[in-house]
Amino acid sequence: MTGSTPPWKRRSPARGADPGPSDGPHGVRDDERGSSTAGTSPAGSASLEPAGDRADAPVPASHPAPVARRKAIRGRARELAQEGVRRGSDRARAGLAHLTDRIIENAPRVPVRDLATLRRQFPGLGPEELADKLVAGAVNASATVGAGVGAAAMLPVPPAMPTELAAEVTGVAAVELKLIAELHEVYGLRPPGNLKDRSTAYLRSWSGERGIDVLKPASVNSALGVQMRRELRQQIMKRMVRNMPNLMPFLVGAAVGAAMNRRDTRKLADRIRKDLRGMQVPWDALPPLPPLERPTEPLEISGTPEAPDDPESPRR
Numbered sequence: 001m002t003g004s005t006p007p008w009k010r011r012s013p014a015r016g017a018d019p020g021p022s023d024g025p026h027g028v029r030d031d032e033r034g035s036s037t038a039g040t041s042p043a044g045s046a047s048l049e050p051a052g053d054r055a056d057a058p059v060p061a062s063h064p065a066p067v068a069r070r071k072a073i074r075g076r077a078r079e080l081a082q083e084g085v086r087r088g089s090d091r092a093r094a095g096l097a098h099l100t101d102r103i104i105e106n107a108p109r110v111p112v113r114d115l116a117t118l119r120r121q122f123p124g125l126g127p128e129e130l131a132d133k134l135v136a137g138a139v140n141a142s143a144t145v146g147a148g149v150g151a152a153a154m155l156p157v158p159p160a161m162p163t164e165l166a167a168e169v170t171g172v173a174a175v176e177l178k179l180i181a182e183l184h185e186v187y188g189l190r191p192p193g194n195l196k197d198r199s200t201a202y203l204r205s206w207s208g209e210r211g212i213d214v215l216k217p218a219s220v221n222s223a224l225g226v227q228m229r230r231e232l233r234q235q236i237m238k239r240m241v242r243n244m245p246n247l248m249p250f251l252v253g254a255a256v257g258a259a260m261n262r263r264d265t266r267k268l269a270d271r272i273r274k275d276l277r278g279m280q281v282p283w284d285a286l287p288p289l290p291p292l293e294r295p296t297e298p299l300e301i302s303g304t305p306e307a308p309d310d311p312e313s314p315r316r
Contacts, residue, residue, distance in 0.1 A: 099166050100232050103173050107199040110174055111298040112181040114291055115188070115283070127283070131186050135269040138179035141301065142265040145171040146257030169239045172261055173206065174299050176268055180205050183272055184212060188281030195293045200228075207231040209268055211275030239264070 113121070122130055145168055180202050184190055191201040191212055205212050208231060242260060 109295045109299045115185045141175045142261040143258040146261035187276040207235040
């Protein structure tokens with residue numbers, strides 16, 4: 001029949017089939033994408049509009065680029081490292097200040113023999129021979145301190161290392177302060193003042209590794225000012241850094257500590273004696289000097305040569 005739809009193009013009357021015209025109710029129909037509309041697409045139909053222009057499309061979540069994340073992680077790690085360094089530096093300064101105060105407190109407690117006592121204990125010796133005896137005893141005493149700390153650190157534990165170094169520096173400082181004070185007695189250059197004033201002068205000599213010129217008031221200044229405390233901290237820090245090998249395990253630190261302390265004490269004594277020789281006052285030209293005061297709580301310093309039967313010797 002002319003104008004009729006061929007059988008193979010007729011729509012099936014099965015249930016669920018679209019009963020509308022083949023071109024759709026609103027225009028051209030496509031079986032794969034549904035009916036097209038001039039306005040908003042109905043539910044269940046696809047739109048030919050670009051996805052970016054649709055207001056109802058979900059906005060994709062933005063994630064930082066990997067490079068930005070790595071930069072943020074590195075920046076945070078740098079901040080944490082700097083904070084750790086600051087805290088460690090603050091603790092180190094506090095420990096160094098505490099050790100400095102301890103050495104200052106111990107200085108007046110160091111037992112010192114005056115010239116008359118030394119000449120009784122070592123009769124027949126001149127100034128240089130007597131000074132040699134004192135240096136040899138101090139070198140042996142400082143070596144004993146270093147060996148003791150090295151033996152105690154046979155199996156070093158990191159938290160205990162600062163305490164061991166502080167104990168060594170404190171012990172060696174007491175030995176060397178005693179040596180400095182007695183060398184000044186031997187060369188006839190006792191600083192003026194009382195026990196505290198002389199102890200401060202010996203601390204200045206120890207920190208600067210120089211002899212005291214009693215004719216220059218600046219070198220005998222007894223004030224514990226900021227500059228002197230800074231010099232003491234620098235000397236203590238230098239000693240602690242040099243004594244780090246003493247903490248080597250398996251008794252190696254004991255041998256290293258003894259050798260290094262022996263060398264450092266002898267070097268200090270050589271510098272002090274070189275200064276004192278240029279200012280030495282002969283024994284026969286010395287005016288009568290009063291005996292030195294005895295400290296109320298003297299420190300125990302072993303290893304120095306001292307006659308045990310001398311009643312005026314400080315007990316250890």
